[in-house]
Amino acid sequence: MKNKEVADILYEIADYLEMQDVDWKPRAYRKAARNIEGLSETIEDIYERGELGEIDGVGENIENKIAEYLETGEMQYHKQLKEELPVDIEALTAVEGLGPKRVKKIYQATGVTNLDELEKAAENGEIAEIEGFGEKTQQNILDHIETARKGEERMLIGKAFPIAENLREELEESEKFNQVTLVGSFRRRRPTVGDIDILATADDAEEAMEEFTSGSDVKEVLGTGETKSSIIISGDLQVDLRIVDEDSYGAALQYFTGSKDHNVTLRTIAVNKAWKLNEYGLFDSEDNKLAGNTEESIYAKLQLDYIEPELREDTGEVDAAAKGNLPDLVEEDEIKGDLQMHTDYSDGRNTVEEMAEKAEELGYEYILVTDHGHSLQIASGVDEEELEEQREEIDEVNQEFDVEVLQGVEANIDDNGELDISKEKLEELDLVVAALHNKIENPTESIVKALKEYPVDILAHPLNRKVSSREPLDVDLDKIVEVAAEENVALEINSQPARLDLPWRDVKEYRDKVDYVVSTDAHSPSELEYMHLGVAQARRGWCKQENILNTLPLEKLKEKLR
């Protein structure tokens, strides 16, 4: 998986070109880099099929350079640019306020090529001496050099969620603010967010900004103006606030929700009509406002169906909206039950009864208890005897609650494609979940064999990935999906903040070939509330209600799977 490596090199090329005042090419390289970062398969596979050129933004030149890199491990063009300006561009531009142009000026004036040298130069007062620089810029560099060393970290959306909601509530409760909406990648429910973006209206923008930047949790104010401020709050999370007029709110919502590429596509449509689209509205060539109060009005005026935030990734949604082909996305309240959770029989922290109580509170019709099979030592999994005991406990709990508690198991798939619970026992359970938990030699073969030979209903976290910490399994997903469809096995969209697996791009690709379920994999009652995160990923994967089996009532669900 060299996608990130390749993307990083292309980003660096863009920076080097920008240092040299080259027009337009940086934009082209960045676009290609962004699209490669977002691929759902490895760039090596695409290269082997000879389809590099089909990646959006990759033309003949960039294609050849990527091929060269994949074949030789080097890209001459990149090397050459780096020799001309031998600076660690990635590290230096990570400093807040430093871009390629300033890095070049600093290099030419002082010879600084990396963060350590930059720090020394700033401490010695050399930076302030450079033309166009001053004391403040120098101090700014010193203030932000540590953050740059730590590197950019995106936060899991599940972790950002309570923080963001909390912020929103605080502003909403303040009388200085009127409307308050969380926008940006948070609103699109990307698996990770780089910062929290907030859009608001206020009677007095200045007072509202003052309140925002002086909160108790504010560690640093990066910048503040009449309409826009940025702060760092504890946990080193950046929060950006934009305040706009009431009648621009829809346009601003649209604009600040992004994604960047989605917005560029929309603006191109506007430009083609000789109009202009910005955060204040949609305007004709004489600056008459055509739309802007609501997001809906903007999409409508551009002759597009309304596009839900989760879809705004420029992956075909604008085209579909123009043709009236957008899916009617699944909603969280259509989910009738949760099909993966753990109790104190394995590594869960609570009893079956406590999980059932919470599920009832959430209004579910059914839940499936899926403790780990016994081979997973680390989770002290269940053997067949313990499953018998648990069956009795579940029967008792079912007397007590309206929600129907089903018994399942999360059987472990080993490197021979065997599960750790016998076929006979699995047949007795209501539904069977299987999953890989260890790194094994032939994951595709093992999964395929397990799905074919055991009565599996759901393949959980199919790629066994961890968002931004563990690479997805290198499996042949085409093959797994094909076998899953044949064997009536649903693929899971796991709602754990660190998993969100199957990833949304894959969800989108295979949504017409295989059924999905969305489960929380909860290890405590409160984790049952993660369901919205999984549903959001299903929505990002263009799923309708019918793609998600646990929107079905129990009887229909069983008919589908068993």
Added chain:
DNA sequence: GCCGTTTTCGGCCCGACTGTTTTCAGTCG
């Protein structure tokens, strides 16, 4: 360097904020 219901050549999103200027370049989103 890429790309095409406007184009195979000529466009390519655009506004806010900062710090340094003394009218604006650079950065950011």
